Amino acid sequence: TQLLEQSPQFLSIQEGENLTVYCNSSSVFSSLQWYRQEPGEGPVLLVTVVTGGEVKKLKRLTFQFGDARKDSSLHITAAQPGDTGLYLCAGDANNNDMRFGAGTRLTVKP
């Protein structure tokens, strides 16, 4: 079983729609990160959240860290084809090893 469970596993939407993807765990994390990975490339860090309840915005992307620091969500407003990719969450469960979820594969159709 994954330490970090991401849902949904796959998501296909039309350009302009809004979406939310989730990253859940039964463990408490000192921080959570979100990465985006495009085909044939390595993941690229989007954001790090460290405080329970924290909300960070990156243009059309809104990241939230749960109050109990066990979960996080990523909301994309007015999705564009350029948002297509694999979204990974990763957490440091206080042992200094970043553990990754299996990811949500997002496809945004023009």
Next chain:
Amino acid sequence: DAGITQSPRHKVTETGTPVTLRCHQTENHRYMYWYRQDPGHGLRLIHYSYGVKDTDKGEVSDGYSVSRSKTEDFLLTLESATSSQTSVYFCAISGTRGDNEKLFFGSGTQLSVL
């Protein structure tokens, strides 16, 4: 983009043969990591290094060894490759560990063990 180069980018090998993957960085970062990525499992840490000749095991280290003789180079060796080691391997670097850790990844090596 962080200066991380992985080589080779693609490799096909046979079961039982030794394989070495190379990661080279130009960022002078202290920490270097090897991950493997498989469908349904995400990225899993194999080994990492916290300095020259200082390495430690990760979550899935069995069947793998690493070496770091210079700050800029981190080698991953499969002593006797098995089909279960068919995967995409990513090298990553960071300047810190813990809450301020920011991982920068290379472009990956696709390894197929036949």
